[in-house]
Amino acid sequence: MRIFTAQINPTVGDLDGNTEKILKAIRRAKKAKADVVLFPELTICGYPPEDLLFSPLFVQTMHDKLLLIQKETEGLFVVVGLVRKNPLEKEKALYNSAAILCDGKLLGYKDKTLLPTYDIFDERRYFEPGEDQKVFEYKGKRIGILICEDMWQHGGGVLFTNYIRDPVLEIKDQNPDLLLNLSASPYYFAKRDFREYVFAPCAKTLGCPIIWCNQVGANDSLVFDGFSLYMDKNGKLLQSAKGFEEDDMITDLEKEICSTSFPYDPLGDLYHTLILGIRDYFSKQGFKKAIIGSSGGVDSAAVICLAVAALGKENVLTVAMPSQYSSESSITDAKQLAVNLGVEMITIPVDEPFQEFKNLLKPFFEGKKEDVTEENIQARVRGIILMALSNKFGYIVLSTGNKSEMALGYSTLYGDMCGGLGVINDVKKTLLYDLCRWINEFREGPIPENIITKAPSAELRPDQKDLDSLPEYGIVDTVLEEYVENCLSIEKIHEKHGIEKALVQDLVHRIHLAEYKRRQASPGIRVSKRSFSKGRIFPIVQRWN
């Protein structure tokens, strides 16, 4: 039996376009003499459709598209994901479902049983849990079908939740010979390893191979990394689709696969995730060109490299906006970066408008010292310039704040936070340095060494350094990771890392205080287990921390 795993990149809500992709994949599967075609979760509408699901027409149109697809399935067993109306009188009106099509007929549906409602997921908002598990016979094989989360409880991969049902055990009773899983599993740093860890026990329990089809592509903040896979009944990974692009994985169940290895480079995956996040944000909206403020610092350098890789150097404009506080080396470094990458850089000094605002406000600021106000004015003048170029020429501004800054509010709202997409706003500063070194090692060293080695500075007042206002980034990032991503308590962070309790407490307090800024930040690309952009819901006004 030959399985064709169609790892496609759907656009949310693009029912026409996604159906076209499905039909093309079916044609390719026929050419490849496949027996079975497997698609990712919610194939027809793309994942996550969010509140588009409250439109009955949207759901109905998915069903109309299914009829079109059904017609094209002669000689095939096709499993495609969609939302279907719940025919029963239940709490929610919809199922997250897979249609099983065979030889032009609809054999039935398998509804997702476990509905993740934590982190970035809110499936209970829309869906009713599926009732039971189903196995379908085809060409002498008993094929079981599960959807994404259905397989995660068994392998111990769910968060904040302890489902009482285990669809893997439920379907085991029906003795499947093969298990197909439709998924939309978003990337986070170093998750790839974890998937093998979760799926292997499922294969072993079922005693049959698993084929897992993941969505690929970015939809808003979420990047789906692909890497669909084929695992044998012993939980051994035998085959993997490509990451970060559409791919057809063809698996011949009868053919023995010699042991191969699957190289895995977490920093490479991070790099490709960010590129895909940028590329799809632009292409799925019909934009081509990005504009980025280039400060000569490591944050903007990384974003410029990523934008060039995602969009092409001809589509990236960098803008140096020096002020009286900018060091000579900042400008030189920014220029050198542009030369290395072959991107255009224009220079617009900000001192005049900055001075103009200071004059304008002088009568009102009489007797007051310069403070963060003046720093913010500079950052906001730069924001106006970038946004003006964006408005006039149709660029999207990429903002360059990193996660450590976003955590502590070390950034200017409406200033450097301006932008359509916050490329690295889920990348901690320490990880960003690793990423820059990775880029320089594997991408022909575009980032001038000085950018990576000099002390970070916002350069908004004379001789300013980040370390004047913040503890070392190593400490910031440890607290950030443990508190925000791993939900450890202040006490436990103190015990585990030996960081003074008062300092942990202070950093946690600053994280909460900056919530109001993050609420107005540009959406970012999620690359961690818990991003500020999506999946973390905190009050602005609260008095706990």
Place this chain on the structure above:
Amino acid sequence: MRIFTAQINPTVGDLDGNTEKILKAIRRAKKAKADVVLFPELTICGYPPEDLLFSPLFVQTMHDKLLLIQKETEGLFVVVGLVRKNPLEKEKALYNSAAILCDGKLLGYKDKTLLPTYDIFDERRYFEPGEDQKVFEYKGKRIGILICEDMWQHGGGVLFTNYIRDPVLEIKDQNPDLLLNLSASPYYFAKRDFREYVFAPCAKTLGCPIIWCNQVGANDSLVFDGFSLYMDKNGKLLQSAKGFEEDDMITDLEKEICSTSFPYDPLGDLYHTLILGIRDYFSKQGFKKAIIGSSGGVDSAAVICLAVAALGKENVLTVAMPSQYSSESSITDAKQLAVNLGVEMITIPVDEPFQEFKNLLKPFFEGKKEDVTEENIQARVRGIILMALSNKFGYIVLSTGNKSEMALGYSTLYGDMCGGLGVINDVKKTLLYDLCRWINEFREGPIPENIITKAPSAELRPDQKDLDSLPEYGIVDTVLEEYVENCLSIEKIHEKHGIEKALVQDLVHRIHLAEYKRRQASPGIRVSKRSFSKGRIFPIVQRWN
């Protein structure tokens, strides 16, 4: 039997402060010789606690506070809301619960059965549904307890959901003599009537009186309006607590209440909701002073009136920022408004920095016509000025965009959208006019008539009027209300209102296109059934509408 309904205003996460409020209410109840004390839903932590619930210490501390409260309950039957750990192995680790305390003892818990997971609610993210209903005997009465949503299914008040359980019917089997309901029911326009409509069938089914305790106060975007109530077994409203402030409602079940009427003024409620939204956003964060750009238009006029009512005229600074495109009457109107309200107004013309930016960008804009770019620069210059004053003196900027503008993106990101709180960003333009007329009728006419009667304009280019870019606000608001708030399809809106289908389609498309702007808008005060600030989750990148 005397019931003391303690309609309190908790701050989310303020376990110390909220417990203090609870203890004080218990003391007042004792003084009032009450038998029973009823608090709102999740009293100890305030509603909604959001992801604070993922901290085990947070949940444990609530339990510690309960022990403190328990000690103070001699001679009383007290029902207080809190989150408790789920002792069973279930999907979610927590219950949204009520502790029943009596004479210093914990009689038991009632766990919320129906967990709203739609609109602004995401209770399935945190909670497990309660198993069963309980009735507690006290002083010869059988007292049933339900929590908020538990009572809404029976009366037909839930959205996007059709619970299979009905706690009202379940508890009816236990023959309660009195039903107590702990709630956190947020305001939306004209909801007060709807509550009576929902609760009356519950009282009739149970054949016993209902006492409903609602939270009061604002937490972020949500305003809880109070109006706790006592309804007899025939569904007749007999008593109501005050709206928009803390109140103790004392109900003597044995005493006959002569028929009274409950005056209801929807525009008055809207006015008080917005004021409470501002007041609590400031006071719960320790801020006092607001700054508002005063354009002489109806939006800023309304926000200034509301801010003065919420914070006091001495705490409001208005700033006129005229440009070459401002009409004479705009400045006069803004001045007159400030005089009428007795608030300070300063004037900072924006032409110079605007010109400075144009000069700076001239080399790059060569050969390009003036367009929306220049309009946005003006709006952003104003944003910088307001934010600079905010930074220097500790004002919170109140942004003045209305819901119709937010819907269509008729606003400048990082310009007039700057602000800590978007006071009217859930108020449609047509409703805003009604509100302004209400203010002038009932609040001694502070808004100059010319502000209300002149044609709306952003005044960002010569002789600009909103109607140049938008259809009439009557049409915009009809489509907005039906599409966003009532989830009607384009087809149905066309049929129901006779608005050309292409126009409806165009407006819907513009609503979706503006999603990226709204994602960076200041949080607003929710006053409609579906606000952009909270409760509406849409992708930025999508191709459905």
